[in-house]
Amino acid sequence: MSKLIFNRRRFLGTAAMTGAALASPAYLRRAHAQGGEVNIWTYNDFVPEAFKEQFEAETGIKVNVRLVDDQGKQFNLLAAEQPNPSVDIMTVAGHRFLQFIESDLLAPMDTDRLSNWDKINPTFSESDWSTINGNKWGVPILSGMEVLSYNTDLVTAEEAQTWDTLFSEKYKGQTAYIIQDMLSIVMLMKGYDGNFIEYADDHEKAAEIMAEIQQFMIEKKPLVRKYYDSGAEIQQMFVNQDIALGHSWNGPAAALINDGFPLAMSIPQEGSYGFVYTLNVANNAPNADNAYTFLDAMLSSPEIGAAMTKASGFISTYKDSAQYLTDLEKKSTSFPEEQLANLQFFRAEENELKYGLMDPAVEAIKAA
Structure with missing residues (x-):
C-alpha cells in the first residue's frame, strides 16, 4: 500500500x-x-x-x-x-x-x-x-485516556482488544509508544497498581515491581519502531504508514479518525488510564x-x-x-460501555514514589 x-x-x-x-x-x-x-x-x-x-x-x-x-x-x-x-x-x-x-x-x-x-x-x-x-x-x-490505536486496514478489532498485540512478533518494527505512559499500562497488564497506591507502605516492593517492568520493556525493545513524545509524532507515523498500531492518547487518534484516516481505538481488556x-x-x-x-x-x-x-x-x-x-466527531470521542469499564483514572497520592521510580526506568530503557 x-x-x-x-x-x-x-x-x-x-x-x-x-x-x-x-x-x-x-x-x-x-x-x-x-x-x-x-x-x-x-x-x-x-x-x-x-x-x-x-x-x-x-x-x-x-x-x-x-x-x-x-x-x-x-x-x-x-x-x-x-x-x-x-x-x-x-x-x-x-x-x-x-x-x-x-x-x-x-x-x-x-x-x-x-x-x-x-x-x-x-x-x-x-x-x-x-x-x-x-x-x-x-x-x-x-x-482523555491512554488507548491502543490501530490502522484498521492492517490490524483487526479482535487483535486490538489486548495490549499483548503491541508487543507481538507479528508487528515487530510497526509499533510506537511513550515509555513513561506504557510503564503504568504494563503494570496493569501484569496485575499491578500503576498508581502505586497499593505500595505506599512498601517502597521496597514498589521498586521490585518497577525493576520487573523495566526489564520487560528492555526485552521488548527490539520490537518497537520508535519511542515518541508528542501526539503529532504518532499522527505522522500512522499517516506515513511507518506503524500499524501504537499506544496513544485518544485526542490525536480521534483527530485522524475525523480526517478520514482508517484508524480506530480501543481500551484493551487489561485496562488503561484516563x-x-x-x-x-x-x-x-x-x-x-x-x-x-x-x-x-x-x-x-x-x-x-x-x-x-x-x-x-x-x-x-x-x-x-x-x-x-458532528456525528463522526461524537463517535470518535466515545467508547463502548464494556471498554469504559476497563478504565480507571490516574491518581496523584503516590506520585513522588511513582515518578521517583519511573523516571530512572525511562532513562534505563532508552539507554539499553
Whole structure:
C-alpha cells in the first residue's frame, strides 16, 4: 500500500471551520480593552486559533503560546524559572497537580474571578481530584485516556482488544509508544497498581515491581519502531504508514479518525488510564489579571469547548459542547460501555514514589 501524504491544511480544515462559528461570544463583546499580554504553555490545538485571534482583537491582550509536549519537561522549566516565571498559564494534567503544588509552582485558582466557572460539567470541576488542600488548582478543559490505536486496514478489532498485540512478533518494527505512559499500562497488564497506591507502605516492593517492568520493556525493545513524545509524532507515523498500531492518547487518534484516516481505538481488556487536562495559573505569574481574563473568556461558550475537541480530539469538559459536534466527531470521542469499564483514572497520592521510580526506568530503557 502506498504511503499517504500528510496534508496539514486539509487536516486542520475542520478546526478552521469550527473557528468561524466562534464569532463574538457575549463575554468578548462586553470585554473592555485591557492591553498587555498573557503567556501560555500548552499542547498543540488546545487554544483554538479563531478564539485566540478574537480574544486579542476584543481585549487588546496579546496571547503568546509556547507549545509543550511533556509534563516533566514543563515542570523542570517552570521550577528553573521560579520565583520569576515567564509563563502565566500552563497546562497540567490533574494527576500531576501534587508535584507542581508541592514545589510552589502553581497559584490556587480563585474561582470567584471566573464568572463562567459554572459552564464546566461538575463531574470535572467538582470532583475529588480537582480539590487539594481545600483549593482548586486548575480549570478543567479536556479529558482523555491512554488507548491502543490501530490502522484498521492492517490490524483487526479482535487483535486490538489486548495490549499483548503491541508487543507481538507479528508487528515487530510497526509499533510506537511513550515509555513513561506504557510503564503504568504494563503494570496493569501484569496485575499491578500503576498508581502505586497499593505500595505506599512498601517502597521496597514498589521498586521490585518497577525493576520487573523495566526489564520487560528492555526485552521488548527490539520490537518497537520508535519511542515518541508528542501526539503529532504518532499522527505522522500512522499517516506515513511507518506503524500499524501504537499506544496513544485518544485526542490525536480521534483527530485522524475525523480526517478520514482508517484508524480506530480501543481500551484493551487489561485496562488503561484516563486523565484530565487543566489550565493553571503560575505562582507569581507576571500577568495574572490577564490570565484570569483569558481563562474566563475560554469558558464563555460551549462552542469553544467543541472547537477544542474538534482540533485536539480530546473530550470537552464544557456543558452542552457535544451539540456542536458532528456525528463522526461524537463517535470518535466515545467508547463502548464494556471498554469504559476497563478504565480507571490516574491518581496523584503516590506520585513522588511513582515518578521517583519511573523516571530512572525511562532513562534505563532508552539507554539499553
